[in-house]
Every structure is written in structure tokens, then in C-alpha cells.
Amino acid sequence: xxxxxxxxxxxxxxxxxxxxxxxxxxxxxxxxxxxxxxxxxxxxxxxxxxxxxxxxxxxxxxxxxxxxxxxxxxxxxxxxxxxxxxxxxxxxxxxxxxxxxxxxxxxxxxxxxxxxxxxxxxxxxxxxxxxxxxxxxxxxxxxxxxxxxxxxxxxxxxxxxxxxxxxxxxxxxxxxxxxxxxxxxxxxxxxxxxxxxxxxxxxxxxxxxxxxxxxxxxxxxxxxxxxxxxxxxxxxxxxxxxxxxxxxxxxxxxxxxxxxxxxxxxxxxxxxxxxxxxxxxxxxxxxxxxxxxxxxxxxxxxxxxxxxxxxxxxxxxxxxxxxxxxxxxxxxxxxxxxxxxxxxxxxxxxxxxxxxxxxxxxxxxxxxxxxxxxxxxxxxxxxxxxxxxxxxxxxxxxxxxxxxxxxxxxxxxxxxxxxxxxxxxxxxxxxxxxxxxxxxxxxxxxxxxxxxxxxxxxxxxxxxxxxxxxxxxxxxxxxxxxxxxxxxxxxxxxxxxxxxxxxxxxxxxxxxxxxxxx
Amino acid sequence: xxxxxxxxxxxxxxxxxxxxxxxxxxxxxxxxxxxxxxxxxxxxxxxxxxxxxxxxxxxxxxxxxxxxxxxxxxxxxxxxxxxxxxxxxxxxxxxxxxxxxxxxxxxxxxxxxxxx
Numbered sequence: 001x002x003x004x005x006x007x008x009x010x011x012x013x014x015x016x017x018x019x020x021x022x023x024x025x026x027x028x029x030x031x032x033x034x035x036x037x038x039x040x041x042x043x044x045x046x047x048x049x050x051x052x053x054x055x056x057x058x059x060x061x062x063x064x065x066x067x068x069x070x071x072x073x074x075x076x077x078x079x080x081x082x083x084x085x086x087x088x089x090x091x092x093x094x095x096x097x098x099x100x101x102x103x104x105x106x107x108x109x110x111x112x113x114x115x116x117x118x119x120x121x122x123x124x125x126x127x128x129x130x131x132x133x134x135x136x137x138x139x140x141x142x143x144x145x146x147x148x149x150x151x152x153x154x155x156x157x158x159x160x161x162x163x164x165x166x167x168x169x170x171x172x173x174x175x176x177x178x179x180x181x182x183x184x185x186x187x188x189x190x191x192x193x194x195x196x197x198x199x200x201x202x203x204x205x206x207x208x209x210x211x212x213x214x215x216x217x218x219x220x221x222x223x224x225x226x227x228x229x230x231x232x233x234x235x236x237x238x239x240x241x242x243x244x245x246x247x248x249x250x251x252x253x254x255x256x257x258x259x260x261x262x263x264x265x266x267x268x269x270x271x272x273x274x275x276x277x278x279x280x281x282x283x284x285x286x287x288x289x290x291x292x293x294x295x296x297x298x299x300x301x302x303x304x305x306x307x308x309x310x311x312x313x314x315x316x317x318x319x320x321x322x323x324x325x326x327x328x329x330x331x332x333x334x335x336x337x338x339x340x341x342x343x344x345x346x347x348x349x350x351x352x353x354x355x356x357x358x359x360x361x362x363x364x365x366x367x368x369x370x371x372x373x374x375x376x377x378x379x380x381x382x383x384x385x386x387x388x389x390x391x392x393x394x395x396x397x398x399x400x401x402x403x404x405x406x407x408x409x410x411x412x413x414x415x416x417x418x419x420x421x422x423x424x425x426x427x428x429x430x431x432x433x434x435x436x437x438x439x440x441x442x443x444x445x446x447x448x449x450x451x452x453x454x455x456x457x458x459x460x461x462x463x464x465x466x467x468x469x470x471x472x473x474x475x476x477x478x479x480x481x482x483x484x485x486x487x488x489x490x491x492x493x494x495x496x497x498x499x500x501x502x503x504x505x506x507x508x509x510x511x512x513x514x515x516x517x518x
Numbered sequence: 519x520x521x522x523x524x525x526x527x528x529x530x531x532x533x534x535x536x537x538x539x540x541x542x543x544x545x546x547x548x549x550x551x552x553x554x555x556x557x558x559x560x561x562x563x564x565x566x567x568x569x570x571x572x573x574x575x576x577x578x579x580x581x582x583x584x585x586x587x588x589x590x591x592x593x594x595x596x597x598x599x600x601x602x603x604x605x606x607x608x609x610x611x612x613x614x615x616x617x618x619x620x621x622x623x624x625x626x627x628x629x630x631x632x633x634x
Contacts, residue, residue, distance in 0.1 A: 175611060182615055186622070217634060221625040225618060235617040238607050287634045291625065306603060309593050311586050354529050389585035418535035423526060430531045452589065460585035497535050499526050 002052070003070040005045050006062035006085040009095065010135050013038050017127035024120035032110065035123050039103045042130070046096050053092045054509040060087040061140075084202060086140035089509030093360070094264045096506065097367045098133040100491070101257045102126070105250035108375050108484025112250055112382075113162075122162055128155035129254055133261045142191045142201040145265065146184065153180035156258050160247040172246030179239045183226035190222030194273075207273055212282050216274070220283065223269050230262035233329060234298040237322045241306075244318035245387065249378025250484070252314065253371035256321055260363050263325065267332055267360075271514040275339070282340065289337025296329030297442055304449040312387045313457060314377050317370070320413060320453065323446060324366045330443060331359020331428045334435045339515070351434040353511060358427030361507045365420040365495060369412035372488035376406040379481065380461050385472030389460040397466035399477060403458075405485045410458060412492045414451035420492050423499035 016038040024031040052058050062069045062085040087095075106126060113122055132152025136145050157180065161173025191201070193215055198206050210216060229236035240259075244252050270292075276282050303323030310316035335356030338347040379402045384392045396403035412419035415426075425447065433440035468474070495502055525534035561567065593600060606613070628634040 178611055179614065182618070186618075214629065217629045218626060221622060221629060225622045225625060228621075229618050235606075236614070236621060238614045238617070239611075241607070242609060284634050287628060291628075291634075302603065305596065305599070306607070308589055309600060350529065354531065357528065392585075417533075418538050423533065423535070426526075426533055427528065427531060431529075456585055456588050459588070497539065499533070499535070503526070503528070 002049070003060075003062070005049055006060055006087050006138055007064060007069070009042060009045055009138060010085075010131055012041055013127045013134070014131045017124045017131065020120050020124050020127070024117060028115060028117070028119070031120060031123065035106060035127065038127065039099070039106055039130075042134070043096075043099045043103055046092065046099050049087065049092065050505065053087055054089050054506055057089070057509065057512070059513075061085070062087075083144050084140040084204075085138045086204075087138055089506070089511075089513035090264070090268065090360075091137045091513075093364070093506050093510035094137040094261065095134055097260065097364050098130060098137065098257050100487070101253055101367050101371045102130045102133075104371060104375070104484045104487045105253045106484075107480050107487070108253075108378070109248075109250040110480035111478030112378055112481055113248065122159070125155045125159045125162070126254070128152075129159065129258065132156075133258060136261055137264060140203050142194060142203060142206070144201070146188055146191055149184055149187065149262075149265075152258055152261065153177065153184060156180070156251075156255060159251040160243055160255070162248055162251065172243050175239055176243045179243075180230065183230050186222050186226040190219040193219035193222065203268075203273055207275070210274060210276060212274070212276070217283060220269065220274055224266055227262045227266040227269070228295055228329075231259050231266060231329075232299070232322045232325050233295040234302050234322060234326075237299065237303070240322050241310075241315045241318040244321060244374075245312055245314040249314075249374050249381070252318075252374040252377075256370045256374065257367050259321070259325070260328075260367055263328060263363065267514060270336060275515070285340040286337050289333050289335070289339065292329050292333030292336060293439065296326040296331075296333050297439060298326070299323060299329060300326030300446045301442060304446045304453065308449055308453045308456075311389050313380055313389055313392075313461065314374070314387050316389075316453065316457060317373055317377055320373075320450060321366075321370055323450065324362070324370065324413065326446070327425065327428055327443065328359045328362050328366070330432060330439065331355045331357075331362060333359075334432050334439075335359070335515075338435065347435075348515075351431040353515065354427055355431035355435065356511050356515070357503065357507055358424050358431060360510050361427065361499070361503060362421075362424035364502070364506070365412065365424045365492075368488050368491045368495065369409045369419070369421060372405060372485060372492060373409040373413065375481070375485045375488065376402050376409060379477065382473045383471050384461075389457065391470070392461040393464040393470065394462070394466045396462035398468075398471065401477060401482055402485070403462045405489050406458060406462065408489050408492055410451075410454035412496065414454060415447040416451070418493075418496045420495035420499070423496055 016034060020031060020034070023034050049060065053060060060070070064083040064085065066082060109122065109126070113119055128151055132148050132155060135148030136152065139145050139148060154177070157173045157177035159173075160176050161170045194206055195201060197211070197215055197219070198209050200206060225236075232240040244255055247255060270288065274283055300323050303319050303321075303326060307316050307319035307323060310319060332355070335348070335352045338352035341347050379399060380392065380395060381387050383395060383399065386392070408419065412421040415421045425443070429440050429443055432443060525532065525536070625634065
């Protein structure tokens with residue numbers, strides 16, 4: 001049974017997505033129960049394989065359509081033509097993030113999205129979004145990757161445009177769809193270059209044959225830059241605030257993980273497709289690292305400065321998503337820059353690997369605290385009927401739970417101990433300092449501005465006298481919304497209190513999966 | 519997994535959140551005890567003490583400085599930067615995609631120049 005887990009992780013939510021219109025006719029509660037069971041099953045399966053994949057370092061392969069899917073070792077094939085799924089430490093790490101945030105978003109949606117028959121469409125799209133994320137995180141096939149990226153993009157665009165009380169969701173969805181279409185077109189061009197060169201889509205096979213010639217390098221640019229845009233790296237980030245601010249709150253939380261799936265692909269291609277630092281003919285890792293570092297530093301600084309002056313609560317948080325992506329790019333960029341340094345790997349072992357550990361740990365932390373913050377923004381916007389911070393006041397009197405959840409998320413994103421944001425940021429600060437003190441100082445300054453920005457939101461929305469006349473929705477906070485925020489609150493606190501457990505169990509195996517060659 | 523500890527210790531970077539929480543809790547307990555012993559007890563919830571005073575304004579909505587007025591000095595000091603940045607975020611998809619094309623072109627120049 002365990003050998004079928006890679007395909008089950010994709011097939012179960014995919015099957016559920018297409019069965020939901022039929023199940024929805026039986027009853028709304030049955031439909032909701034099925035979705036909940038699917039999400040719990042996916043989470044269970046991912047946690048179930050932690051001992052084997054993350055702790056024992058085993059890589060799970062699944063050859064789709066083979067009589068014995070795990071019998072063939074794809075790397076031993078001369079010319080692999082089948083679609084191969086591959087779960088290593090990094091794909092497992094990303095899969096867990098996607099599945100946990102999807103569960104929280106679903107619980108929150110139960111009360112946030114109007115519960116009628118149309119909600120089946122919402123849940124179908126939510127399932128397809130999860131399928132898209134898990135698919136591109138688990139696949140070892142470039143064309144398959146493109147297909148799952150398209151599944152993810154289309155479902156995201158439709159969910160952004162899902163009918164809510166927001167002002168212009170259809171236009172935001174259209175914008176997301178167009179941006180995604182252009183990005184994936186470039187991506188397909190890069191994949192086409194690879195296929196033309198090596199006659200295969202299998203990543204392990206291409207990696208083993210990689211020549212690092214001009215065509216390969218052009219393919220890398222066509223694949224990596226669109227992924228950076230999908231991840232929200234500056235100066236290609238401008239769609240992020242426009243889209244995140246219009247989407248329903250639980251969808252925005254999922255959009256964060258969708259963007260991080262693109263970031264995953266960027267790192268995966270940099271290492272698992274092109275990574276070969278000991279080869280005499282190789283890409284210049286120092287230059288590639290500095291490109292990623294530059295994108296990261298610009299994202300951090302411009303993201304946070306733009307967030308600081310926003311009056312729209314969701315737009316402010318969206319700019320912070322851009323800013324936090326910068327930390328991940330900075331950490332991994334430093335790792336890449338020293339990956340193939342001429343010192344025989346001593347700088348990589350001294351601080352490059354730690355910077356990557358911090359950057360990758362920050363992906364998980366960011367998904368949880370930013371997901372939490374977007375969920376709290378849903379409560380704020382629903383209560384006041386506006387996203388304008390100028391028209392909010394004193395919500396803490398009414399929604400103490402939301403206020404506490406917001407404080408936890410805000411302190412985590414600002415990197416205040418003992419929350420999870422600090423644990424990953426300290427790894428980034430200290431390791432990046434050894435690479436370039438200036439970059440580390442910029443990262444710390446950005447954290448200060450982040451705190452200032454969230455103090456502004458807390459002051460505007462939660463503090464001040466109680467004003468019931470400004471509250472549009474006076475109903476008590478439903479259990480589902482509390483549960484969605486509660487799960488992420490607990491994770492933010494636990495990851496902050498026990499960072500070493502998570503780093504040893506999930507983050508280090510993820511880093512090791514990327515840098516096996518070194 | 520055998521190397522898991524409750525403190526973070528990676529190549530010279532050390533951080534123990536549990537110790538911080540214990541120290542923080544101990545300080546809070548000390549402040550509480552000290553407060554019970556020596557703080558004044560003249561606070562009364564049912565008097566005008568609890569009402570905010572803001573230079574004579576009586577409308578409650580005027581008690582709060584609005585969020586758009588916060589950090590105005592920062593915004594004013596960087597007004598040139600913000601004018602340009604807000605110009606870039608104009609909602610026009612053509613302009614958004616232009617940046618991706620520029621970055622792709624720059625990277626291709628790096629490739630063709632042998633820098634990557």
C-alpha cells in the first residue's frame with residue numbers, strides 16, 4: 001500500500017473534485033464531510049511517510065502505469081518515457097505545507113463562504129488547487145509539471161473570481177489568469193528547449209545528461225524567471241497585491257502556498273535539473289546566486305516599504321507576502337552563490353547550507369503565519385464591510401480571538417521571538433552576515449519596517465473605543481473560522497518553540513534532497 | 519532524528535526559545551507580585567478615568583489618529599520613491615508583463631555574454 005502513496009496523494013483529491021457535483025446532490029453535509037475526509041487523508045498520508053522519506057532519507061519513486069510502479073528505478077533507465085512521480089525530502093516538505101494550509105482554509109471556508117449548492121464549485125476548485133500544488137511538487141516529469149502548473153493556475157484564477165462581497169474579483173481573476181498564462185507559456189518554451197536537447201521530460205534523466213550549453217542556459221532562464229514572477233519576486237510582483245486583495249480570505253491563504261509552489265520549482269530546477277557544481281562545464285552558480293539574491297533583496301525592501309503606506313488591509317498584507325518571499329530568495333540565493341565556490345565547498349558547509357536551511361524553513365513559517373494573517377483579514381473585512389483601515393476601530397472589544405490570532409501572526413512575520421518567523425530569520429541573518437553583512441542588515445531593517453506596518457494594522461483595526469455602529473456583520477465568530485485560524489496559530493507557536501524538531505525532521509532532509517551532489 | 523534538541527544549534531547559531539519563555543514568564547510573575555505589593559490602587563472603572571481625552575474633542579471617531587496619517591514623515595521623506603513606485607503599480611497588465619520580459623532579456627544577455 002505504501003508504494004502507492006505518491007499517486008494516491010494526487011488521485012484522491014482529483015477524484016473527489018470530479019465526484020463532488022454528484023455527491024453534492026446527496027446533501028450539503030455529505031459533500032462537506034467528503035472534502036474534509038479527503039483533506040485529512042492527504043495530510044495523514046504525507047505525515048505517514050515522514051519516517052521513511054525524511055528521516056531515513058529514502059526517495060519514493062512511482063512509475064505511473066507500470067505493473068509494479070516502484071520496481072523500476074528511473075535513473076537506471078536508458079530512455080525513460082513514463083511519467084515518474086518522486087517524493088524526496090523537499091517535495092514532502094512542500095506537500096505538507098500545501099496540505100496543512102488547505103485543511104485550515106477549508107475549515108475557515110465552511111463558515112466564510114455562503115453554504116449553498118453553488119459552494120460545490122468552490123470546493124471543486126479548492127480540491128483542484130490542492131491537486132495542482134501536490135502534482136507539481138511530486139512530479140519528476142517536466143511536461144507533467146507544466147500540466148499541474150496549469151491546473152493550479154486555472155483553479156486559482158477561478159477561485160480569485162469566486163463571488164464574494166469584494167469589489168472587483170472577476171477582474172482580479174482575469175488578471176491572475178493572464179499573468180499565469182504568459183508565465184507558463186515561457187515555462188513551456190524552456191521545457192521545449194530541454195526536450196529538444198535531450199528527448200525526454202524526466203528530470204533525473206535530463207540532469208544526468210545536462211551539458212550546460214547555451215540552449216540549456218536559455219531554457220533555464222525561460223523556466224526560472226516566469227517561476228520567479230509566479231512567486232511574486234520584484235519587479236515582477238505587481239499582480240500580487242491586485243490579486244491577493246480581491247480574493248476571498250481562505251483563497252488568499254491558499255494563494256500564498258500556490259506562489260510558494262512556484263518558488264519550490266525555482267529552487268528545484270536550479271539544483272535538481274541544473275545542479276552539478278563539480279562539473280568543469282557548468283553554469284556560473286555565483287552569478288545565478290546573485291541574480292536570486294538581487295531579486296530577494298529588492299522584494300524584501302520594496303515589498304515592505306509599499307506595505308507600510310497601504311490603507312487597504314489585504315493589499316498591505318499582500319505586499320508583505322512579496323517582502324517575505326524576499327527572505328526565502330535571499331537565503332537560498334546565498335546558498336546557490338557559494339554552492340560551487342572554488343574553496344572546495346568550505347563556505348557552503350560553513351554558512352551556505354545554513355542560509356538555505358533558513359530560507360527553506362522560512363517557506364513553511366511564511367505559509368503558516370501569512371495564511372493566518374489573511375484569515376484574520378477575512379474577519380476584519382467582514383466585520384467592517386470594508387478593507388479601508390481608516391474606517392476601522394476597536395474590533396478587539398468584540399473579536400478577542402481574532403485579535404489574539406492577529407497578534408500571533410503579526411509577531412511571527414515581524415520576526416519577534418519566540419514565534420516561528422524568528423527561528424528562520426535568525427538562521428538567515430547570521431548565515432547571510434558571513435556572506436555579506438550589508439545584506440543581513442537590510443534583512444533586519446526590513447523586519448523592523450514589517451513590525452511597524454503590522455502595528456499600524458493592529459492600532460487601526462483592533463484598538464480604540466468599541467464602535468458597534470461601524471460593524472456590518474454582528475454574528476458571533478463561527479467555529480469553522482476559529483478552527484481554521486486556531487490550527488495555524490498553534491503551528492506558528494509550536495514551530496517557534498521547537499524549531500530544532502522541525503529543522504531536523506523536515507527542513508534538513510529538504511535541503512539535503514536539493515544539494516545531494518555537494 | 520537522534521540529534522533533535524529543544525534548542526537551535528546550527529554551525530555556531532544558538533537559540534533556545536524555551537529558555538526565553540521561562541525567563542519571560544518569571545519576569546512577568548515578579549512584576550505581578552511587585553505590582554500587588556507596591557502599585558497604587560486608585561483606578562476606578564466606573565468614573566471618567568476610563569474615557570480617552572483628546573484635547574477637548576467629544577466625537578469618539580476623532581479619538582483615533584487614522585491609519586493613513588501614520589508614518590506620514592516616512593512617506594514624505596521618501597515621496598520621490600513612492601511617487602515612482604505607485605506609478606509602476608498602475609494595474610495595467612501590459613506594464614506588469616513588461617518587467618518579466620525585461621528580466622528575461624537581461625538574463626539572456628548575461629548568458630550570451632558568458633556570465634551565467
